Amino acid sequence: MLILGIETATEQVSVAIGGHEGVLGLFEVCRGRRHAETVTPAIQFLCRQADIELAEISVIAVDVGPGLFTGMRVGLSAAKALAQALRIPMIGMSSLDLLAFPLRHTDRTIAAVIDARKGELFYAFYRPVPGGVQRVLEPQCGRVDDLIADLMARGDDVVCVGDGALRHRDEIHAELRCEFAEQFLSRPSAAPLVQLAHARALREEWVNPWEIQPMYLRLPDAQINWSTRAQGSTDNTGGLAR
Amino acid sequence: MTDHLILRPSGEFAGPVDEHTLVLGIETSCDETAAALVLGGYDVASSVVSTQVDIHAQYGGVVPEIASRAHLDMLNPIIARAIVEAGVPDSRIDAIACTIGPGLIGALLVGVSAAKSLALAWDVPFIGVHHHEAHLYAAFLEDPTLEFPLVVLLVSGGHTMLIEMQDHGRYKLLGRTIDDAAGEAFDKVARFLGLGYPGGPAIDREAVHGNPEAIHFPRAMMHEGLDVSFSGLKTSVMNHVRKHPDVSSEDVAASFQAAVVDVLVTKARRAAQQVGAKGLVLAGGVAANSLLREQFLDACVVDGIHGFLPSREMCTDNAAMIAAAGWHRLRSDGPTSLDCGAFPNLKIPGLT
Ligand SMILES: [Zn+2]
Numbered sequence: 001m002l003i004l005g006i007e008t009a010t011e012q013v014s015v016a017i018g019g020h021e022g023v024l025g026l027f028e029v030c031r032g033r034r035h036a037e038t039v040t041p042a043i044q045f046l047c048r049q050a051d052i053e054l055a056e057i058s059v060i061a062v063d064v065g066p067g068l069f070t071g072m073r074v075g076l077s078a079a080k081a082l083a084q085a086l087r088i089p090m091i092g093m094s095s096l097d098l099l100a101f102p103l104r105h106t107d108r109t110i111a112a113v114i115d116a117r118k119g120e121l122f123y124a125f126y127r128p129v130p131g132g133v134q135r136v137l138e139p140q141c142g143r144v145d146d147l148i149a150d151l152m153a154r155g156d157d158v159v160c161v162g163d164g165a166l167r168h169r170d171e172i173h174a175e176l177r178c179e180f181a182e183q184f185l186s187r188p189s190a191a192p193l194v195q196l197a198h199a200r201a202l203r204e205e206w207v208n209p210w211e212i213q214p215m216y217l218r219l220p221d222a223q224i225n226w227s228t229r230a231q232g233s234t235d236n237t238g239g240l241a242r
Numbered sequence: 243m244t245d246h247l248i249l250r251p252s253g254e255f256a257g258p259v260d261e262h263t264l265v266l267g268i269e270t271s272c273d274e275t276a277a278a279l280v281l282g283g284y285d286v287a288s289s290v291v292s293t294q295v296d297i298h299a300q301y302g303g304v305v306p307e308i309a310s311r312a313h314l315d316m317l318n319p320i321i322a323r324a325i326v327e328a329g330v331p332d333s334r335i336d337a338i339a340c341t342i343g344p345g346l347i348g349a350l351l352v353g354v355s356a357a358k359s360l361a362l363a364w365d366v367p368f369i370g371v372h373h374h375e376a377h378l379y380a381a382f383l384e385d386p387t388l389e390f391p392l393v394v395l396l397v398s399g400g401h402t403m404l405i406e407m408q409d410h411g412r413y414k415l416l417g418r419t420i421d422d423a424a425g426e427a428f429d430k431v432a433r434f435l436g437l438g439y440p441g442g443p444a445i446d447r448e449a450v451h452g453n454p455e456a457i458h459f460p461r462a463m464m465h466e467g468l469d470v471s472f473s474g475l476k477t478s479v480m481n482h483v484r485k486h487p488d489v490s491s492e493d494v495a496a497s498f499q500a501a502v503v504d505v506l507v508t509k510a511r512r513a514a515q516q517v518g519a520k521g522l523v524l525a526g527g528v529a530a531n532s533l534l535r536e537q538f539l540d541a542c543v544v545d546g547i548h549g550f551l552p553s554r555e556m557c558t559d560n561a562a563m564i565a566a567a568g569w570h571r572l573r574s575d576g577p578t579s580l581d582c583g584a585f586p587n588l589k590i591p592g593l594t
Contacts, residue, residue, distance in 0.1 A: 036351045037583040040358040044580065054363055069307060070348045073314050074355045081356035084318050085332065085363035210318045220307035 001201060002052060003059045004082070005193035006039065008075030009067025009095040010114060010163060012187045013038040015046055017057070018194035025050040026191050035074040043082075054086060059206060061197035063188055064092040065215040066122035066139055067114060072214065080209040089206035091197040094215055098188035099162045100126040100133045101196060103181055109136070109156040111178075113164035114188075116141060121164040122217055123147050125154065132196075141217040144168045148175045162186055259573040263336045266360070267565025268321070270353030271345025271373050272399075273297075273304045275316040276561035277324035279335070283569035284386050288327035289555070289562040292316050295440060302439045303429065310348035317356055324561070335364060337577070339568020342370035343588030344400070350584035358580050367577030369568040372590050373559075376567040377525040378407055380556040383566050388550060393519040395510040397534075398526035399425030399440075402506075404468050404513045405593070410570050413593040416513045417468025424502055424528045427472040431479050431498055435491045445495045446531055452496030454533075457482060457489075459501040461508075468513050470505055503534045507541050514547055521548040529557040 002024075007014040012030040016023055027042045047054055062079035065072045072095075083090045099112035110126040110133060121144060125137035137150060147168075151158055152175070160172060161181035169180060200206070257263075261282035269276040278289035294312045298304045325332065340357030343350060354370075361368035378394050392407040393416070402419040422430070425442060432441030437448055459478055462471040479498050483489060514522045524538055535551055542549025556563065 034583065036355050036358075037581045039355065040362055040580045043359075044362055070310070070351060073310060073348065074351050077314055077317065077352045077355040078359045080314075080318050081321075081359035082363050084322065085360050214311070214314065216311070220305060220311070222301050222305040222308060 001058050001198070002056050003061050003194045003197050003201060004043065004057045005061040005190035005197060006043070006075045006079045007063040007095070007098065007188055007190040007193050008035045008039060009063045009065050009072040010187045011068070011071070013042060013075075014188070014190035015039065015042045016190035016194045017046055017050055017052055018191070018198060020198065023191045023194055024052070026189070028189065030187065033071060035071045039074060039078050054082075057086060058088055059091055059197065059201045060086075060088060061091045061093060061193050062212065063095050063098060063190075063193060064212060065095055066116065066141070066217045067095050068117070069216065076212065076214055080212060083209040090209055090212050091200050091206050092212045093193055093196055094124070094139060095188040096122065096124040096139055097133075097135070097196065098192045099185070100124070101192040102185055103159060103161055104128050104131075104133050106159050108159045108179065109154060111147070111151060111158050111160045111165065113147065113160055113162040115162075115164040115167050116218065119143060120218070121147055121168070123164065125150070139215060139217055144171050148172060151176055151178070257336065259569065263569060263572070264330065264334055265337045265339050265369070265565040265569045265572070266321070266324070266335050267371075267561035267563070267568060268317070268338065268340040268353045268357045269373075269559055269561040269564045270313040270317065270349050271341045271343070272349060272559060273309050274559040275313050275320050276559060276564075277317075277321040278561035278565050279324055279328040279330065280383070280562055280565035280569065283566050284383060286383055286562045287330070288324045289560055290320050290324045290327065291555070291558075291560050292320055299439050302433055304346070306346045306348055309346060310352060313349055313352040317352060321356070321360075332364060335366060337361075337367045337369055337568065337572055339369040339371050339565050339571070341373045341376065341564055342582060343372065343585030345373055345586060347584055347586045350586070354582070354584045358582070362580065367572060368580055368582070369572050370578040370582050371564050371567045371571060372588055374401060374403070375590050376563040378405065378413070379567040379570065380525055380552050380560075380563040381523040381550050383562055384552055384556060385550050388523065388548070389520040391517055391519050392521045392523055393510065393514045393517060394523045394525050395506060395538075396526045397424045397506060397524075397528035399423060399429065401526070402470060404509060406513070406517050406519070411574050411592045413590055415593055416517070417470065417509060420469050420471050421473035422476060424472060424506065427476050427502060428528065430476050431495075434480055434483070435494060437491070437495070442528055442531060445499055446533070448492055448495035449499045449533065452490065452492030452494070454496040454500035456493035457497040459497055461501055461505050464505060464508060468509050468516075470509055472502065475501055499531070499533055503531070503537050506534060507537045510538070511541050511545055514545070519547065521550060523550045525552060525557065527558050530554045
């Protein structure tokens with residue numbers, strides 16, 4: 001069983017093919033926001049170099065976020081259309097799970113933290129278990145103070161991973177003693193995506209393309225402004241006249 | 243990001259582009275998610291449009307992030323329905339055409355990413371299509387007898403242009419708005435009058451019971467050239483209502499609409515006369531306006547020119563026009579490279 005993994009939740013585009021032999025091929029590039037330009041040629045290139053026909057793929061795995069909205073939708077849209085065209089099922093995985101999984105051999109609590117821009121972070125906590133990691137805090141959207149407060153409340157030894165953790169390294173470090181994972185682990189990758197998806201695929205825990213749900217964790221600005229306005233504020237809706 | 247079409251043949255497409263070529267069109271540039279199958283560039287086998295207008299109405303305009311999310315949710319089922327309604331197997335599809343600009347970047351990217359995936363999975367060419375060029379082709383879907391040179395009055399929420407279509411892929415910009423697009427003026431005036439969103443249909447409805455001659459609003463640049471301007475008209479509507487708070491909004495809507503239509507029709511006739519056009523075509527969302535349709539046709543009869551009004555479904559955004567334009571582009575330029583992105587401010591290719 002071959003799985004194609006597509007991941008575009010941060011500034012990186014990552015595509016991998018794998019199966020029971022592990023990851024057979026991985027393509028990653030992180031050069032500005034060129035997700036749409038890169039993802040289709042990357043799949044084409046990877047298949048050609050790994051000598052795999054798309055028709056041999058039996059599951060499409062995709063990072064459903066949280067992440068940068070426009071970028072993550074490129075991967076989701078490409079993945080859903082591929083699954084639809086090839087008539088194969090899909091497996092959705094959170095970007096935060098993908099960040100935490102490579103740190104499964106630690107004995108600390110893992111804080112996976114993605115930069116959400118606008119002064120916010122997407123984060124979740126995990127603890128290592130035999131063969132993987134287990135979520136102990138569901139994905140959140142908050143400011144760095146919220147992250148620090150949540151970490152302090154747990155009181156465990158912590159290792160932080162992700163571009164959001166690196167961005168706020170000094171603020172986090174000032175408040176609590178923790179380790180930071182290597183820079184090269186700071187973006188979710190399609191390699192752990194296909195590894196994790198393979199285990200699920202063996203249990204046939206997959207869905208149809210139209211059932212894949214993106215994990216945004218944040219309302220569109222207009223909806224946020226709209227609800228504050230409904231409560232009496234005079235904020236602009238941020239709407240765009242067509 | 244450079245805003246030009248990337249038209250580099252991928253070299254994998256060898257087949258002839260003819261009356262048997264079946265193109266799947268995809269459109270996600272604004273607030274309509276659409277897919278369609280068109281045979282041979284002219285024959286619509288299916289056309290499915292899902293509009294988000296109700297989702298955006300409460301915000302008084304299209305909210306880009308909300309539009310992008312809705313496109314991602316809707317696109318797969320819309321494509322599936324277009325294929326089912328056409329009654330063909332996936333393997334019969336010869337090419338995938340998709341709007342790559344202009345439009346909302348996040349919305350465009352949902353369609354482009356999906357379209358390129360389909361092209362890759364089915365091993366067929368991908369064709370990047372310019373949204374406005376597709377609007378020009380909407381007319382050919384319903385009237386293949388149209389002859390060049392044609393003058394097209396393209397009026398939508400984002401654009402107001404007079405284009406001479408000299409041949410397939412050869413266009414000349416004759417005139418355009420120097421400020422607001424016609425649709426934008428409709429939206430702003432409708433919002434000001436409290437008629438809701440979208441403004442075009444709202445003004446159209448309100449004007450039915452009003453007197454178009456009740457107030458004489460200015461017709462800017464009426465007597466010279468082919469460019470238009472609507473920002474002064476919008477301001478004078480607002481000033482008039484502020485000065486006369488008891489004025490009937492039906493009369494205001496009717497008089498405002500009459501001024502817009504008067505300007506558009508006058509300029510379109512002048513353009514057609516100038517280039518010796520064989521036909522005059524209306525295109526874009528504002529082409530659904532009842533008064534514009536009526537006066538446009540009347541003018542064509544008076545001037546003895548072949549006038550063409552697309553059906554209302556073909557005026558508003560749809561994917562059949564994308565597939566049609568894609569068929570012509572595939573024939574003239576070949577496939578678009580799979581490393582193509584989306585271009586929010588794309589210029590019409592071949593426009594001088
Ligand atoms: Zn349009």
